Every structure is written in C-alpha cells, then in structure tokens.
Amino acid sequence: MRAPILVPTVLRNIAKKPATNLFPKREPVPVPEDFRGKLEYNVDKCVGCRMCVTVCPAGVFVYLPDIRKVALWTARCVFCKQCVDVCPTGALQMSDEFLLASYDNWEPFIPLGEEKIEDIRKKLEEQKKAKEKAKKA
Numbered sequence: 001m002r003a004p005i006l007v008p009t010v011l012r013n014i015a016k017k018p019a020t021n022l023f024p025k026r027e028p029v030p031v032p033e034d035f036r037g038k039l040e041y042n043v044d045k046c047v048g049c050r051m052c053v054t055v056c057p058a059g060v061f062v063y064l065p066d067i068r069k070v071a072l073w074t075a076r077c078v079f080c081k082q083c084v085d086v087c088p089t090g091a092l093q094m095s096d097e098f099l100l101a102s103y104d105n106w107e108p109f110i111p112l113g114e115e116k117i118e119d120i121r122k123k124l125e126e127q128k129k130a131k132e133k134a135k136k137a
C-alpha cells in the first residue's frame, strides 16, 4: 500500500508556491542574455551576399535576385543563429521575442512589400547609372 508514503509529499507540495511561472496569467519570465528568439531582418543593411542562404539548415531564406535582397520564412527557423554569425553587415539579429504562435500561415513570412521593392529597384538603377557615368568621364 503506497498511498500513506505519498501523503506527506502531497501535503508539503500543497503548501508550496508553484515551481513554474503562471503564464499567461502573469508576464513571461525575462529571457537570458544572448537568447535566440525570432529572427529580425534589416533590409537596408543587406548587401545580397547570400551567405545566410548557404548556411541556413532550414531553408528560411529566399533570394530575390532582381533586387539583391532576401525574404524570410521565419516559421521554418530552428534558432541555430548561424545566419546571424555569418552575415557580414549585421542585417540579421536574434530578438527576445518567443511568443510566436499564430493562426495566420502567412504571418511568419517577412516579405519586403511592393513599395520597398520598388524603392530598392530605383536605388539600384541610380547606382548603375552613376557607375556608367563615372566610367564615361
């Protein structure tokens, strides 16, 4: 008969505070330094080197050759941080965000948006023209 052996343990634990955080009733506990949360991408810093595409084991990055940038499927990320380590310009960073569940299948995608793409195209075109002008001079 094992029940009497368990009784003192049960009674002791009834009086104790819960060992876990009561999320979502309370705020989540603070994350430690160097926590690997949701990936953040700064498109303006990206130089289109494709190092992230090469090292990512999860196929998160889609290279967009016409504008020399990447789009990201962050839902595929396994938080290994290899892309952050290899990115030469600091365009990729791991954030503290870890509440990533969503009902929207498209939400975890970081697209650039038509306006941004048009902006980048214009800048590339201007750079190309400036180079050609410099060559002629």
Ligand code: SF4
Residues within 6 Å of the ligand: 045, 046, 047, 048, 049, 050, 051, 052, 053, 069, 070, 086, 087, 088, 089, 090, 091, 092
């Ligand atoms: S490694 Fe960095 S700079 Fe290179 S394509 Fe990826 S995000 Fe852009």
Ligand code: SF4
Residues within 6 Å of the ligand: 039, 055, 056, 057, 058, 059, 060, 076, 077, 078, 079, 080, 081, 082, 083, 084
């Ligand atoms: S952290 Fe790892 S899995 Fe996530 S995007 Fe970067 S390389 Fe890919």
